[in-house]
Amino acid sequence: MHVLFLEVDTESAWAVASLGPAFLAATLRAQGHGAGFFRVTTAVGLDEVRAAVAREQPDLIGVSVTTRQWLRARDLLAGLREHVDVPVILGGLHATFSPEEVLRHPGIDYVCLGEGEAALLELVEALREGRALRDARLGRIRNIWARGGLRPGLRPPIEPIDAIPFAARDLLDERWGVVHVSTQRGCPFPCTYCGARMYDELYAGEDGPAYGRRRSHGNVLAELRALRDAGALNYVIFLDDTFTIHHPWVREFCRRYPQEVGRPFSLHARVETVNPRMLQELAAAGCRLIVYGVESGSPRVRREIMQRSASNQRFVDVFRWTREAGIGVTANYILGTPGETVAEMEETLALHRRLQPDDFGFFVFYPYPGTALFTLCRERGYLPDDYLERPALHRRSILRLPGVSPEDIDAMYARWTEARIDAMVARGVPAQEVAQVREAALAHAACG
Ligand code: SF4
Structure with missing residues (x-):
C-alpha cells in the first residue's frame, strides 16, 4: 500500500515541513508500505496536486494540519475530491481537537486522533483487506474516526518511544x-x-x-x-x-x-x-x-x-x-x-x-x-x-x-x-x- 503525504503551506517563506508525517512514513516503510511526499507551497494549485496524485497513485492521502493550515487544506481537499477518488485522512493538532468540524467537509474520510503511527498502520492494513471503512465506522480501529462513524477509543501511546523509527527525512524538505x-x-x-x-x-x-x-x-x-x-x-x-x-x-x-x-x-x-x-x-x-x-x-x-x-x-x-x-x-x-x-x-x-x-x-x-x-x-x-x-x-x-x-x-x-x-x-x-x-x-x- 502507498500513502501520499501532502504538506500544505500557508506562507511563501520556506520552513521545514511538519514532523509528524516523517514518523508516519518511516513507520509505514518499516512495515513494507510505500510513502510519498508532495509539498503544496503557496504557489502550487489544485492542478499540480492532481498531477502529484496521478504520479504517485496512492491508496491513501494523508495530511497533517495545524489550525493555521486547516482552511487551505480543507478547500484543497474538497477540490481534489471532485477529480480523485482516493481516501483521505487528516491528522495533527487541528484534526485531533476539531474532529467533528473536519469530518463535516467533503473530501475527508478519516481523522486520526492523537498519536498516529500504530493507528495509520492498522488503517492501511484494513484498506488492503477492504474492511477499512466498515471497521473504522464501527470504531474498531482505535484513534481512527471515519466520517459518519462512531468516535473510536485511543490506543496507548507507543512505549518505549525509541520503538518509533527515525524520521523519514525526505518528507521534511x-x-x-x-x-x-x-x-x-x-x-x-x-x-x-x-x-x-x-x-x-x-x-x-x-x-x-x-x-x-x-x-x-x-x-x-x-x-x-x-x-x-x-x-x-x-x-x-x-x-x-x-x-x-x-x-x-x-x-x-x-x-x-x-x-x-x-x-x-x-x-x-x-x-x-x-x-x-x-x-x-x-x-x-x-x-x-x-x-x-x-x-x-x-x-x-x-x-x-x-x-x-x-x-x-x-x-x-x-x-x-x-x-x-x-x-x-x-x-x-x-x-x-x-x-x-x-x-x-x-x-x-x-x-x-x-x-x-x-x-x-x-x-x-x-x-x-x-x-x-x-x-x-x-x-x-x-x-x-x-x-x-x-x-x-x-x-x-x-x-x-x-x-x-x-x-x-x-x-x-x-x-x-x-x-x-x-x-x-x-x-x-x-x-x-x-x-x-x-x-x-x-x-x-x-x-x-
Ligand atoms: S504548554 Fe507552555 S511550555 Fe509547553 S509547549 Fe505549550 S507553551 Fe510551551
Missing part, C-alpha cells in the same frame, strides 16, 4: 544540512493558550503510559551520528517544546553529544527550567541559540491568564545567564490575549526592551480549539460567528474583546513591526532589505 529533531513528545506545563500540551490532556484519562515520553540518549545520538556520517549534518534544531526539562537527561546529553555528534545546535526552553550551570553545560556541548517564550511582560497576564508563574526578574536573569554562557537568545511574545489591557501590552514592549534578545517573534493571539483560552473565548462571547472561517495568521485579532479594540491590537502590532525594523537597522541590515520587510509586514497586517 530540510536544507543546508540543518536537521530538525524531536527527543520527546508532550509537555508537562499548563499554558492556557498552547495547543502543544493538549495531547497530554487528551491521554490524561486513558489507561496506559502518559503521553509525555522521551527518547533515550542512545536513540537520539544514533540518529544524529548516522546523519553526520552520511555528510548530511551541519546544524541541529531541537524542536522539543521544552528541551530543558528533566535535568539528568539534559546533563547526560551534554556529556555525550560533543564526542558523539559535535555539531552546533539550538533548542526551545522555559526560563523556569534552566540555571547558570545548565546553560554553561549546554554551551560547552555546542548550543548556539535558545528560544524562550516570554509571551507577556505583565506578570498578571502571565500568572492569571496564561498560567505561567515566572517573574519579570527571572526573564531578565535567564537572558543574562544565557548570553554570559555565549548562547544567543530569541524571545517570543503574544499580544491581544483575552483579558489583557492595552497598558499590559505596553508592559510587554517594555520588558522586551529590558531583555534585548538577539532576535524575537511577535504574534497576535489566536484561540486554538481545545485550549483553555479557546473555551474561555467561546463562553464569554469573544469568538465571532464566523471564527471557523478566520485563518490563524497571528497578525490581526479575530476576537471581539471588551476593553481592547482590533484597532488597539493593530496599532500594537505596528509598533512591534517598527521594533523589528529598528533591530534590523541596528544589526546593519541593508536599507533596501529593511524597506522590503516594512512593506511586507504592513501589507500582511492589512490583509489579516
Whole structure:
C-alpha cells in the first residue's frame, strides 16, 4: 500500500515541513508500505496536486494540519475530491481537537486522533483487506474516526518511544544540512493558550503510559551520528517544546553529544527550567541559540491568564545567564490575549526592551480549539460567528474583546513591526532589505 503525504503551506517563506508525517512514513516503510511526499507551497494549485496524485497513485492521502493550515487544506481537499477518488485522512493538532468540524467537509474520510503511527498502520492494513471503512465506522480501529462513524477509543501511546523509527527525512524538505529533531513528545506545563500540551490532556484519562515520553540518549545520538556520517549534518534544531526539562537527561546529553555528534545546535526552553550551570553545560556541548517564550511582560497576564508563574526578574536573569554562557537568545511574545489591557501590552514592549534578545517573534493571539483560552473565548462571547472561517495568521485579532479594540491590537502590532525594523537597522541590515520587510509586514497586517 502507498500513502501520499501532502504538506500544505500557508506562507511563501520556506520552513521545514511538519514532523509528524516523517514518523508516519518511516513507520509505514518499516512495515513494507510505500510513502510519498508532495509539498503544496503557496504557489502550487489544485492542478499540480492532481498531477502529484496521478504520479504517485496512492491508496491513501494523508495530511497533517495545524489550525493555521486547516482552511487551505480543507478547500484543497474538497477540490481534489471532485477529480480523485482516493481516501483521505487528516491528522495533527487541528484534526485531533476539531474532529467533528473536519469530518463535516467533503473530501475527508478519516481523522486520526492523537498519536498516529500504530493507528495509520492498522488503517492501511484494513484498506488492503477492504474492511477499512466498515471497521473504522464501527470504531474498531482505535484513534481512527471515519466520517459518519462512531468516535473510536485511543490506543496507548507507543512505549518505549525509541520503538518509533527515525524520521523519514525526505518528507521534511530540510536544507543546508540543518536537521530538525524531536527527543520527546508532550509537555508537562499548563499554558492556557498552547495547543502543544493538549495531547497530554487528551491521554490524561486513558489507561496506559502518559503521553509525555522521551527518547533515550542512545536513540537520539544514533540518529544524529548516522546523519553526520552520511555528510548530511551541519546544524541541529531541537524542536522539543521544552528541551530543558528533566535535568539528568539534559546533563547526560551534554556529556555525550560533543564526542558523539559535535555539531552546533539550538533548542526551545522555559526560563523556569534552566540555571547558570545548565546553560554553561549546554554551551560547552555546542548550543548556539535558545528560544524562550516570554509571551507577556505583565506578570498578571502571565500568572492569571496564561498560567505561567515566572517573574519579570527571572526573564531578565535567564537572558543574562544565557548570553554570559555565549548562547544567543530569541524571545517570543503574544499580544491581544483575552483579558489583557492595552497598558499590559505596553508592559510587554517594555520588558522586551529590558531583555534585548538577539532576535524575537511577535504574534497576535489566536484561540486554538481545545485550549483553555479557546473555551474561555467561546463562553464569554469573544469568538465571532464566523471564527471557523478566520485563518490563524497571528497578525490581526479575530476576537471581539471588551476593553481592547482590533484597532488597539493593530496599532500594537505596528509598533512591534517598527521594533523589528529598528533591530534590523541596528544589526546593519541593508536599507533596501529593511524597506522590503516594512512593506511586507504592513501589507500582511492589512490583509489579516
Ligand atoms: S511550555 Fe510551551 S509547549 Fe509547553 S504548554 Fe507552555 S507553551 Fe505549550
